[in-house]
Amino acid sequence: MSRDYKQFYAILKTTGMEKEEAVMIATEGRTESLRAMTDVEYSDMISKLQVQKSSGKSWAPKPGDMQRKKMISIARQMNWHLSTNRPIQDKGIQMIMYRLDGWCLAQKFKKSLMQHTEQELNVLVSIFEEKVFKSYLKDLNK
Structure with missing residues (x-):
């Protein structure tokens, strides 16, 4: 799978999140590196960020x-x-x-x-x- 990091950063900018936060959430704390993510984790993260962007909801951290x-x-x-x-x-x-x-x-x-x-x-x-x-x-x- 080819990863479009430009697309990721463009979507991320609209959410107000930091890269490390998005990756940690997507990998459930396993890593904060985009390259260390599996293709499935990366794809799921992009999908969730796009849904968040289109819904207009801003990201909020998990309680705690x-x-x-x-x-x-x-x-x-x-x-x-x-x-x-x-x-x-x-x-x-x-x-x-x-x-x-x-x-x-x-x-x-x-x-x-x-x-x-x-x-x-x-x-x-x-x-x-x-x-x-x-x-x-x-x-x-x-």
Whole structure:
């Protein structure tokens, strides 16, 4: 399948979304790279963006988007993007998502990061900031 990236960026411009956001949504957090998308994911994403463009509705992030981004940012500060002998080879957002999903599954709600409600994410962000991140900072000072 030949991909028309010019068409993608033209449609994307009308939605007000960033490329990374659109790709992360289309791949359910697997990647933020257009080239890493499968042809099916890319085709579905283009179709959904075209429907959104023709309906005139502006894009709105999924509830809890800010909390997820905050957790990803904290995880990046803690170097969770670096490999820890896990099966994922890419040392970027995929590694962070893999590790955050593992952490979230170990918490009381037992769901991956993208499956949590906004209220659950508020609790998780608090725990992540107050316990995990503070513990990481404390260990750095030793």
